[in-house]
Amino acid sequence: MGTVGRCRVRDPDRTVVPSDDARHRGVHPARLARLAQGVGEAFVELLAVLAPVECVCCGFEDSALCGTCARRLRLLCARPFRAEGQAPALLTAEGAVILPVVAGGHYRDELAQALLSFKHLGQGRLASVLAPALGKAIRSAVGDAAGVCLIPVPSSNAAFRRRGFSPVHLLLGRLGQRGALPGLHMTDALKKAPGPGSGQKGLGRGERARRVRGSMTVRLSRKRSLEGRACVIVDDVLTTGATLAEAARAVSSAGGVVCGAVVLAATRPPAGSDQPADGLDTQPAPTQTKNK
Template identity: 55%
Template sequence: MRLVDWVAGAGGELLALAVPVDCVCCGAEDSALCPACTSRIRHLAREPFRAEGGAPALMDVSGTILLPVVAAAVYRDEVAQGLLSFKRHGQHQLGASLARALAGAVRAATADADGFVLVPVPTSTAAYVNRGFSPVHLLLKKAAGHLPGVAVVDALRKVRPSGAQALRWTGLSGGQKGLGRGARSQRVRGSMRVGVRSRPAVAGRPCIIVDDVLTTGATIGEAARALHQAGAKVRGAVVLAATRPPDAADPAPGARMEPPKRP
């Protein structure tokens, strides 16, 4: 975990003590997330579900699953409001509640089996500079406390675009929001790699990619490509929220992924 992420989390806690705050979801006073909205997030995330069916970049033209994804909740209501505010400010109270939901999705995906490696998706340089922290890394750090026997490896790094990539991305200026499947896949292709020092930690090991929100699946697909290239055995991905509800997702029962193979 990067030092600046820890500092951002600690700073958020101190700010909450010093400055009166209102609930980001309902406006109740004296708490960034009131008890009622905390309970509501817990309710919305009570049944993690398979979500790759709503992510076109993770399915082939025949509808075959390329990578399974488990989501803690649908990106709506208090989950969406809480995550959006957390991504902007990194409040401790929000992070604790959202991290519990994320941990629940990991447990559903792994069926509480140990041996998995959780690999967070890296944030963009621009977003990191703007926020001063990585929301996914902070959430996963908090969630890890609820996940004994599961390792977290910060293996993925953003890649500075080559000349050809820079030219390709020039026509896709702005953020990814609003881009379709093809445009998102084109924008992120070749944008990640596994750090040299992290390769031994993921090579040959069952890995689960972790991100905050699933939309088209292009970002998770690129993370899987980079991990595969480093020799990792990518079992799937877990996200806090998916933009498509479960009735638009894969109908396969349950959320469990393939467990690690025992020697």
């Protein structure tokens, strides 16, 4: 179990009310970006209604995710687990944990296909299945702690313009609307800094780390609210951990106390990673995390 300040990120089997302004705004003014986010979400829902719908996993008609595949997805996310052991950017050279991470499930099968379709193919209806899985991982990580700030990792500006929404913000927003995680607060604190911080698919550990270094910063309007607050970083997929490490660095630099992170899914490290790909569901021994 990793502990920092007033917050702990636990091994599973041990809650977040996103604020109304919890939307990724990129570099655009807040009002314009909120409007764009709303229009994007509405378009996703409209597309799901008007376009022919079939299960993104098995092709069964009349449902974005059929009952059988939905049950399989829930089974994949039934037991959130500690996943930082296979994220080399989140470990020291000696193997000690820098940032503990709880994952909702393994990035494979129905979970991987549903997440890809949600992010890239306009399948907004899948939020109704993916959001509870993310919420379960958050509850496993934070437990009964109150007052913790959940800080979503922002999409790149290019991805936000292409999709019209930020997947992590949308899922946390769905949880907030349903009151699924009382006692926690989603804070839209991070933004992308100018630079080549996107396009990491297929890169190894070293190149990913170089690509994301310095790519995030905390909004000036949020810095004061983070000082001394327990914070948990939230993202959709964990690979090498470079993105989570950069987000934690930015939040810590602004005075936030980073307790750990939560992701919807954890994948094997990409080709070229320094770490072996086996043993994702190994739960590390309790480790004191660093405010880094």
